[in-house]
Amino acid sequence: MESLKQKICSEGTVLSEQVLKVDAFLNHQIDPQLMQQIGHEFAERFKNQGITKIVTIEASGIAPAVMAGLELGVPVIFARKYQSLTLTDNLYISKVFSFTKQTESTLAISSKHLNADDHVLLVDDFLANGHAAKALIDLVGQAGASIAGIGVVIEKSFQSGRAALDAEGYRIESLARIQSLAGGKVTFLE
Ligand code: G4P
Ligand code: NA
Ligand code: NA
Secondary structure (H helix, E strand, C coil), rough: CHHHHHHHHHHCCEEECCCCCCCCCCCCCCHHHEEEEEEHHHHHHCCCCCCCEEEEECCHHHHHHHHHHHHCCCEECCCEEEEECCCCEEEEEEEEEEECCCCCEEEEEECCCCCCEEEEEEEEEEEEECCHHHHHHHHHCCCCCCCEEEEEEEECCCCCHHHHHHHCCEEEEEEEEEEEEEHHHHCCCC
16 A cells, blocks of 8 residues: 555554554654544455455554444444453453563453454454454454454564464455565565
C-alpha cells in the first residue's frame, strides 16, 4: 500500500535494527485518513469471504480494525489485556509474551461476543514474532470459530512471525512488508 509506505518513510523512525517507531500515525497519534485507507484496503482484500467479525488486540490494533469493520460492515472485538486475571468461566483466555516489551500479559475475550458460527478476520498493527497473532488464533479456536485470514498493517518480514503463520496455512495480508531496518533505513520487501 503506497500511501502507507510513504508515511512510514516520512514519519517513521528506525529505533534499532528490530524496532520501527510509528507513534506519529499509528501507535500514539493516529492519522484518521490513513486509517480509513487502511480499512478500505483490508476490506478489498478480504471481501466476499463471509467474514462475520474482526478480532484485534487493544490498544493499537483497534484503529485499523475499526476502519476495516466499518468497510466490511461487521463488528470489531478487541481482546483485552490483563496483567493478572482471576479465573472466570465466561472468558476465553490466552497468555502472550511480548519480546518488544519483555512482559507477559493475558488476553481475554468474553464468550458473549464470539461463537462457533463466526468467521473471523484477525487484524493487528504489527507482525513481528507472531506471538500476539498466535494468542488471537488460540482465542478464536476456543470459541470454535474459523479464521478467514490475518490483516497486518506493518509486517517485519525479517522476524519469525510471517514464516511461522505461513507454515500453518493462514492467509496473511500485510499492507507494508519491511525486509530490513539495517543502517537506520527502512527497506521494503516488494
Ligand atoms: P509479536 O506479537 O509479533 O510476537 O511481537 P512482539 O511481542 O514483539 O510485539 C509486542 C508489541 O510490540 C505489540 O504491541 C506489537 O504491535 C509491538 N511491536 C512489535 N514490533 C514493533 C515495532 O517494530 N514497532 C512498534 N512500534 N511496535 C512493535 P502491543 O504490546 O500490543 O502494544 P500496543 O501498541 O497495542 O499498545
Ligand atoms: Na502495537
Ligand atoms: Na498490536
